Amino acid sequence: MKIRVAAVQLNSILGNVEENMTKAMKMLEQAFPTSKPKPDLIILPELALTGYNFKSPQHISPFLEYMGKGKSFDFAKEISNKWDCFTLLGYPEKFKNLKLNEDKIYNSAILVDSNGNVIHNYRKTHLYETDKTWGCSESPEGFQSFDLNIKGKNIKSTIGICMDLNPYEFKAPFESYEFANFAAKEKCQLVLIPTAWMNSNWDEKWSDEQVKAFKKIYDSNYEIEMNLDHDIMKDSRILYNLPDMKDPNNFTINEVDGSTGRYWVIRLNPLYSKEHRDYTQCVVVCNRSGMEDKLMYAGTSSMYSFFGGEMNTSDEGVSIDFKVEGSLKQGTEGVLCREIEI
Numbered sequence: 001m002k003i004r005v006a007a008v009q010l011n012s013i014l015g016n017v018e019e020n021m022t023k024a025m026k027m028l029e030q031a032f033p034t035s036k037p038k039p040d041l042i043i044l045p046e047l048a049l050t051g052y053n054f055k056s057p058q059h060i061s062p063f064l065e066y067m068g069k070g071k072s073f074d075f076a077k078e079i080s081n082k083w084d085c086f087t088l089l090g091y092p093e094k095f096k097n098l099k100l101n102e103d104k105i106y107n108s109a110i111l112v113d114s115n116g117n118v119i120h121n122y123r124k125t126h127l128y129e130t131d132k133t134w135g136c137s138e139s140p141e142g143f144q145s146f147d148l149n150i151k152g153k154n155i156k157s158t159i160g161i162c163m164d165l166n167p168y169e170f171k172a173p174f175e176s177y178e179f180a181n182f183a184a185k186e187k188c189q190l191v192l193i194p195t196a197w198m199n200s201n202w203d204e205k206w207s208d209e210q211v212k213a214f215k216k217i218y219d220s221n222y223e224i225e226m227n228l229d230h231d232i233m234k235d236s237r238i239l240y241n242l243p244d245m246k247d248p249n250n251f252t253i254n255e256v257d258g259s260t261g262r263y264w265v266i267r268l269n270p271l272y273s274k275e276h277r278d279y280t281q282c283v284v285v286c287n288r289s290g291m292e293d294k295l296m297y298a299g300t301s302s303m304y305s306f307f308g309g310e311m312n313t314s315d316e317g318v319s320i321d322f323k324v325e326g327s328l329k330q331g332t333e334g335v336l337c338r339e340i341e342i
Contacts, residue, residue, distance in 0.1 A: 003150050005282075006031065006039040006337040007301040009225075009328045011218075011290025014051030015063065021049055021075050023333065028079065031226055031335040038083045039337060040150050045194050045288040045301075046090035046162050047107065049075060052196040053292045057105065057135035064094035064105060067121050077116040084114045086148065088286075090161060090194040092134075093123065105135045109159050109194050111148075120146050122159040126168050126178070143179060145186040155342055158188045162195035165267045177270050183281065184270035189342050191271075191283040199330060200259035201245045202296040211294050213248035218291055218331060221253045225334030227326055235326045238262060238302060253331030260298040261327055268304070272320040276308035282325075282340050289331055299330040303338050 008027060012020045024044060032038060046052060049072050054060035065072055072091035079087045093108035107124040123139035124131065143164070147154040160179045167174055183191045206214075227234070238261030245251040264285055271281045282305050289299035302324065309321030325338045 001151060001153055001342050002339050003040040003342055004037060004337060004339050005284055005303065006042045006335055007284055007286035007303070007328075008042065008044045008048075009286065009299055009301045009332065009334050009336065010045055010048055010288050011297075011333050012045070012048060012051045012288055012292075014053060014292055016051070017049045017063065017071050020051075021071070024048070024075075025079075027224060027333065027335050028083070030224070031228060031337060032083060039085050041086045041088070042079055042083065043192060043194060043284055043286040044087070044089040045286050046109070046196040047092060048072070048090050048194070048288070050092055051292060052288070053130060053295055054134040056133065060092055060105070060134040064092050066094055066096075067108070067110065068118050073110060073112070076110060076112040080112050080114045081116065086114070086119065086150070087112050088159065088192055088194065093121075104137045106139065107131050107136050107161060109161055109192075111159070119148065120144075120159065122161070124161040124164060126163040126166060128163040131163070143182040145182075145188055148190060153342075155190050156186060156188045157190040157192065158183050158186060159192045159194075161193070162197055165193060165195075165264065175269075177267065180268045180270045184274055184276075187276065187279060189279055189281055191268075191281060193283065193285045195285060195287045197260060197287050197298045199296045199298040200257050200263075201251060203246065204294075206294060210248065211291075214251065214296055215291050217248060217251055217253055221331065223254065223329070223332045223334075225328055225332035227328055227334065228337045230326065230338070235324050238300065238324060238327050254329050256327050257298040257300040257330040261300050261302050261324075264302065265304065265322070268306070271306040272308075272322055273311050275310060279308065280341060281306045281308070282342060289328075289333060299332060300327055301336050302327040303336065303340065305340060
């Protein structure tokens with residue numbers, strides 16, 4: 001069965017929910033006018049409408065939402081209703097624990113159907129330092145799988161958010177592949193990953209002058225990217241090494257962040273190192289782009305299909321049975337859409 005999946009890459013402005021909603025809706029309307037086939041599933045990034053780099057629990061407090069209430073949820077409902085599809089959107093969740101009489105904050109992603117029903121609400125399990133800065137708690141449930149019914153077929157699915165793809169607290173063994181092993185064990189055919197992933201060229205030790213130089217590049221090279229059809233050359237570009245871009249003078253905003261795109265593939269190792277010839281596992285990484293304070297994001301939202309054939313190792317390297325369905329550039333906002341085989 002084929003399904004159409006769209007990833008919306010946003011440069012979310014911190015705290016400016018209305019502007020972020022307007023941008024996202026305009027891009028979706030450009031990608032999917034009434035004359036075009038509708039997507040079955042639309043994905044937006046981690047904390048898509050609020051931005052990510054909050055400085056404290058007090059800073060993020062005005063933007064917290066209870067599950068199924070608030071602007072992020074309403075926007076997901078609007079998208080799902082407009083295109084008769086499922087929508088997955090990252091948001092900061094406020095949860096009231098009645099037994100303990102305390103509030104919790106989670107970095108969550110909500111999945112909504114075309115009728116506005118909440119199909120699944122996932123809470124981030126592996127926290128990044130920034131999550132902890134604004135008071136986020138780990139998911140008490142951990143990774144989860146669920147059936148997503150598209151076109152009458154139940155598709156085993158799972159959601160991970162950004163740091164979930166990394167080793168726990170960067171302390172667990174690299175080869176533990178916690179999230180990918182879960183997806184492999186559960187035989188998930190849809191693996192959905194909204195993120196706010198740092199650019200591989202970013203350095204937390206940047207001076208103010210370096211930050212200004214990179215911001216100037218973004219401000220003067222704004223581009224809306226509509227990547228709606230397969231293109232062999234474009235689809236494979238994350239597989240090739242590019243020159244070092246850590247110096248702003250060498251930074252090319254309209255290239256993919258190939259180092260990040262390939263790292264995601266590495267972190268998905270169990271999806272191709274373990275054979276599963278009777279089903280395909282499709283991964284959608286929906287990242288944000290742009291700069292936020294001193295942070296620079298990787299963009300490069302990508303889709304991969306892992307077909308489950310044998311992995312071969314030789315002196316020349318490793319050959320895996322997969323396909324890069326497509327990627328957006330590192331510095332753009334836009335929409336990536338592909339028809340993928342499930």
